[in-house]
Amino acid sequence: MASHHSSSSVFTTFKLCFCLLLLSFIGMASAQLTTNFYAKTCPNALSIIKSAVNSAVKSEARMGASLLRLHFHDCFVNGCDASILLDDTSNFTGEKMAGPNANSVRGYEVVDTIKSQLEASCPGVVSCADILAVAARDSVVALRGPSWTVRLGRRDSTTASLSAANSNIPAPTLNLSGLISAFSNKGFNAREMVALSGSHTVGQARCTTFRTRIYNEANIDATFKTSLQANCPSSGGDNTLSPLDTQTPTTFDNAYYTNLVNKKGLLHSDQQLFNGGSTDAVVNTYRTRSTTFFKDFANAMVKMGNLSPLTGTSGQIRTNCRKTN
Ligand code: HEM
Numbered sequence: 001m002a003s004h005h006s007s008s009s010v011f012t013t014f015k016l017c018f019c020l021l022l023l024s025f026i027g028m029a030s031a032q033l034t035t036n037f038y039a040k041t042c043p044n045a046l047s048i049i050k051s052a053v054n055s056a057v058k059s060e061a062r063m064g065a066s067l068l069r070l071h072f073h074d075c076f077v078n079g080c081d082a083s084i085l086l087d088d089t090s091n092f093t094g095e096k097m098a099g100p101n102a103n104s105v106r107g108y109e110v111v112d113t114i115k116s117q118l119e120a121s122c123p124g125v126v127s128c129a130d131i132l133a134v135a136a137r138d139s140v141v142a143l144r145g146p147s148w149t150v151r152l153g154r155r156d157s158t159t160a161s162l163s164a165a166n167s168n169i170p171a172p173t174l175n176l177s178g179l180i181s182a183f184s185n186k187g188f189n190a191r192e193m194v195a196l197s198g199s200h201t202v203g204q205a206r207c208t209t210f211r212t213r214i215y216n217e218a219n220i221d222a223t224f225k226t227s228l229q230a231n232c233p234s235s236g237g238d239n240t241l242s243p244l245d246t247q248t249p250t251t252f253d254n255a256y257y258t259n260l261v262n263k264k265g266l267l268h269s270d271q272q273l274f275n276g277g278s279t280d281a282v283v284n285t286y287r288t289r290s291t292t293f294f295k296d297f298a299n300a301m302v303k304m305g306n307l308s309p310l311t312g313t314s315g316q317i318r319t320n321c322r323k324t325n
Pocket residue numbers: 062064065066068069072103104105106170171172173174179196197199200202203204205206207209244267269
């Protein structure tokens with residue numbers, strides 16, 4: 001029995017070393033994230049997350065959009081480290097109060113539900129940052145968009161940055177060059193920026209984010225503008241919602257790009273992608289070739305999920321996504 005144990009532990013050590021060696025090669029290209037990270041430590045992690053996302057999206061389709069956006073707003077601020085999920089404390093103001101997030105980002109309760117199910121099944125194992133990455137993918141799939149394999153092994157931050165959230169998340173007032181540079185700062189080219197913006201094929205925006213466009217801009221369809229003005233007065237009604245994609249607001253498809261060509265982009269930033277500039281061609285490509293959009297979107301999401309993750313012994317696995325341990 002003892003000899004069986006020691007030989008199996010030698011073998012385990014050998015496997016571990018081999019694995020670490022292999023990881024050190026793969027890691028260089030993929031920021032040390034791996035697709036099978038929880039295979040041994042929490043084999044049901046992916047199915048737990050998928051069921052919870054499916055049930056949340058079933059009761060409210062918009063939640064799929066909200067969970068997708070959570071991952072984006074996490075990753076663009078000091079990497080995909082779940083910093084966006086930290087609540088403010090008496091000592092500390094987190095990212096939830098930042099301009100792009102306050103009164104806007106949602107889905108925190110769904111993440112809490114997922115986290116408590118994972119803690120019940122495998123305590124202290126699955127990071128909040130990985131939950132966001134998997135939930136974003138499962139949301140897109142639930143809304144009938146493309147799928148991709150999520151790399152795992154991100155750990156959670158012990159800090160958050162309100163100022164980084166304010167400066168790194170692109171604003172809807174940006175022009176095309178501002179959008180290109182905000183994404184270029186994170187390593188994305190203009191085509192990838194246009195693909196990721198296709199997320200606005202689902203979800204809603206508040207009147208306050210598009211009022212200037214529907215009262216002051218010329219590159220907007222007249223009928224579209226009039227119908228939006230009915231729900232978004234020139235003053236008041238700041239929180240009234242309109243779909244980002246009026247055609248199919250709860251289906252992840254390429255209709256967003258058709259809207260842009262028809263001057264029916266909701267946000268100023270949306271319409272900037274098709275306004276006589278350098279990205280018109282890629283908008284046309286995605287409008288006419290849904291499979292190209294899906295493929296580029298999936299690849300760009302994998303790339304977004306690789307933004308500066310905490311790995312190894314950096315950070316921690318929070319037991320409650322809202323607080324450090
Ligand atoms: C290109 C620059 C981008 C800008 C300027 C931008 C801006 C915005 C704004 C202003 C809203 C409405 C927020 C509100 O009214 O509360 C919104 C919603 C949304 N954004 Fe973006 N966004 C951008 C890129 C992205 C990316 C890259 C993703 C995902 C990968 C994304 C996903 C979403 C989703 C899904 C919603 C709807 C959320 C919901 O209904 O809860 N956006 N965005």
